[in-house]
Amino acid sequence: MKIMVSLKRVVDYAVKIRVKPDKSGVETQNVKMSMNPFCEIALEEALRIKESGMASEVVAVSMGLKQCVDTLRTGLAMGADRGIHVETDGPLYPLSVAKLLRALVKVEKPGLLILGKQAIDDDCNQTGQMVAGLLNWPQGTFASKVVLDKEKQVVTVDREVDGGLETLCLDLPAVITTDLRLNQPRYATLPNIMKAKSKVIKKYTPQDLNVELKSDIEQVQVTEPPKRKAGVLVSSVDELIDKLKNEAHVI
Amino acid sequence: MAAFRAFRKRIVPSFKSRIFASSFNSRSISTLVLAEHEGGAIKPQSVSAVKAASSLSDENSISLLLAGSGPALHEAAANAASCDPSVSQVLVADSEKFSHHLAEPWARLIHLVQQKGGYSHVITASGSFGKNILPRAAALLDVSPITDVIEISDSHLFVRPIYAGNALCTVRYTGAGPCLLSIRSTSFPVSPIWADSKSNEAPISQVDLSTFGEDSVGKSRYVKHTSQDTERPDLGNARVVVTGGRALKSAENFKMIEKLAEKLGAAVGATRAAVDAGYVPNELQVGQTGKIVAPELYLAFGVSGAIQHLAGMRDSKYIVAVNKDADAPIFQVADYGLVGDIFEVIPELLEKLPEKK
Numbered sequence: 001m002k003i004m005v006s007l008k009r010v011v012d013y014a015v016k017i018r019v020k021p022d023k024s025g026v027e028t029q030n031v032k033m034s035m036n037p038f039c040e041i042a043l044e045e046a047l048r049i050k051e052s053g054m055a056s057e058v059v060a061v062s063m064g065l066k067q068c069v070d071t072l073r074t075g076l077a078m079g080a081d082r083g084i085h086v087e088t089d090g091p092l093y094p095l096s097v098a099k100l101l102r103a104l105v106k107v108e109k110p111g112l113l114i115l116g117k118q119a120i121d122d123d124c125n126q127t128g129q130m131v132a133g134l135l136n137w138p139q140g141t142f143a144s145k146v147v148l149d150k151e152k153q154v155v156t157v158d159r160e161v162d163g164g165l166e167t168l169c170l171d172l173p174a175v176i177t178t179d180l181r182l183n184q185p186r187y188a189t190l191p192n193i194m195k196a197k198s199k200v201i202k203k204y205t206p207q208d209l210n211v212e213l214k215s216d217i218e219q220v221q222v223t224e225p226p227k228r229k230a231g232v233l234v235s236s237v238d239e240l241i242d243k244l245k246n247e248a249h250v251i
Numbered sequence: 252m253a254a255f256r257a258f259r260k261r262i263v264p265s266f267k268s269r270i271f272a273s274s275f276n277s278r279s280i281s282t283l284v285l286a287e288h289e290g291g292a293i294k295p296q297s298v299s300a301v302k303a304a305s306s307l308s309d310e311n312s313i314s315l316l317l318a319g320s321g322p323a324l325h326e327a328a329a330n331a332a333s334c335d336p337s338v339s340q341v342l343v344a345d346s347e348k349f350s351h352h353l354a355e356p357w358a359r360l361i362h363l364v365q366q367k368g369g370y371s372h373v374i375t376a377s378g379s380f381g382k383n384i385l386p387r388a389a390a391l392l393d394v395s396p397i398t399d400v401i402e403i404s405d406s407h408l409f410v411r412p413i414y415a416g417n418a419l420c421t422v423r424y425t426g427a428g429p430c431l432l433s434i435r436s437t438s439f440p441v442s443p444i445w446a447d448s449k450s451n452e453a454p455i456s457q458v459d460l461s462t463f464g465e466d467s468v469g470k471s472r473y474v475k476h477t478s479q480d481t482e483r484p485d486l487g488n489a490r491v492v493v494t495g496g497r498a499l500k501s502a503e504n505f506k507m508i509e510k511l512a513e514k515l516g517a518a519v520g521a522t523r524a525a526v527d528a529g530y531v532p533n534e535l536q537v538g539q540t541g542k543i544v545a546p547e548l549y550l551a552f553g554v555s556g557a558i559q560h561l562a563g564m565r566d567s568k569y570i571v572a573v574n575k576d577a578d579a580p581i582f583q584v585a586d587y588g589l590v591g592d593i594f595e596v597i598p599e600l601l602e603k604l605p606e607k608k
Binding site for chain 1: 353354355358378379380382383384385386387388389390391393394395396397398399408411412413414415416417418419420421422423424425426427428470471472473474475476477478487491515523526527532533534539540542547548558559565568569570571582584585586587588589590596599600603604605
């Protein structure tokens with residue numbers, strides 16, 4: 001069985017982002033970019049499944065600008081077998097990504113598609129669910145545990161839901177999106193980074209895949225969130241209780 | 252000339268957007284609210300979704316969709332019919348298929364009900380239920396959903412946070428199909444008296460499931476649910492939240508946070524560090540990947556204030572931070588900060604705080 005993993009290149013999670021003065025978006029020039037943390041977890045899970053002998057190949061996919069190849073190289077250095085880059089020049093919304101993924105699934109025929117639960121830039125939390133819907137595959141979102149049963153062709157997924165944990169059993173092929181606690185992603189070692197340079201990254205365009213990129217949403221503006229008014233430092237517990245009681249009236 | 256161009260640039264888009272908005276407004280607005288229910292009542296966050304729906308337009312016919320099986324469903328439907336005067340009807344899908352809120356049957360159901368009702372908007376709260384089902388339904392309808400809306404500017408213009416709440420993005424929905432939204436319930440608060448208001452009883456009708464597509468249903472099966480039993484208020488809706496971070500050092504020490512919460516009638520929250528260290532279960536995590544809360548009072552003990560944590564609590568009305576490190580980023584958002592050792596401050600607070608009312 002083949003596993004396909006989708007990776008997104010995003011502004012590094014530790015960067016304090018800046019909104020552009022013309023409100024057209026967030027500054028991404030000269031900003032450190034990395035693999036979306038949830039995608040790292042998705043790839044790690046795919047690699048672990050392969051290492052346990054349940055999968056034969058892990059294919060990493062990324063979509064967007066040509067720099068996405070760097071993200072794919074990182075994925076290959078972690079242990080993915082080969083990469084696929086769908087090159088586009090504009091912004092991609094989850095619906096388009098889901099359609100491109102569906103097209104790639106038809107080509108590659110993986111038994112499992114693993115994605116992160118959300119990208120930390122647009123915070124959408126949609127792509128996995130959408131591609132599952134388009135493919136008519138079952139979905140296991142916000143997974144914190146994944147157990148594959150190759151004989152029965154099912155996967156059991158523990159999901160992090162509002163009130164605790166929910167366990168589902170899904171028929172393969174299926175889509176899984178990963179939550180933070182699923183695993184601890186590995187670091188790419190230097191020899192593996194070198195090896196990754198010789199792994200294949202296949203290129204597609206949306207036209208190759210017969211996917212038309214159109215969008216029914218339009219970004220009007222991006223602004224900074226309202227600033228909180230400056231707070232005060234208090235010097236003692238008594239002063240704190242006094243402020244909460246008599247100034248804020250919250251206790 | 253340059254000034255003129257800048258002027259035109261400013262004027263033209265807003266003029267265009269007005270034309271857009273008016274053409275949309277001329278279409279009648281009707282909303283389908285996807286509601287969650289538990290123990291015979293609809294959940295408060297679903298009432299927030301109704302609240303959001305009623306802010307779309309003054310003339311909006313709001314239908315609530317409930318699905319499940321058994322007597323609890325019908326009890327919840329009766330409860331839903333009187334939850335808010337703006338609800339004009341309650342639709343009930345009664346089938347074993349919906350017992351466990353699985354995305355596959357729910358997305359089919361939304362597709363079916365949407366085709367029959369032709370709603371202009373479909374809204375749900377962006378909890379784990381809404382986030383799981385809405386995008387799947389959107390894909391079946393071939394539209395882009397909009398997640399985690401915090402402000403409705405007009406029927407097709409919405410504000411949502413991006414980059415862990417460090418920027419706000421205004422998006423316009425320009426599609427011809429229905430507009431699918433999940434709303435952040437803390438941004439559409441409901442008054443706590445809603446449960447008693449029996450002013451209005453909306454009619455309840457059953458959804459005809461005879462044409463229900465079975466294609467992907469059955470490919471996923473519910474196995475079990477494990478929940479943390481707690482007598483404290485629900486984290487998402489609590490008036491006061493007390494949160495502990497890594498500085499608590501152990502699960503044993505975390506009990507101090509719980510004691511303090513008890514005294515204040517508050518919910519307990521935690522940072523990712525505290526959850527990963529095993530002090531508390533993960534459903535208590537507040538942040539970009541955990542719960543988003545906006546209580547009246549948020550007390551953070553031994554929390555440094557990483558971007559990802561602030562994403563989950565920055566909209567709280569009053570933030571109190573207690574930390575040993577005077578340079579901790581949490582002090583930049585705190586209304587009241589106290590630099591000190593939490594192991595001294597918490598016991599003192601426990602001693603000096605007035606009993607909860």
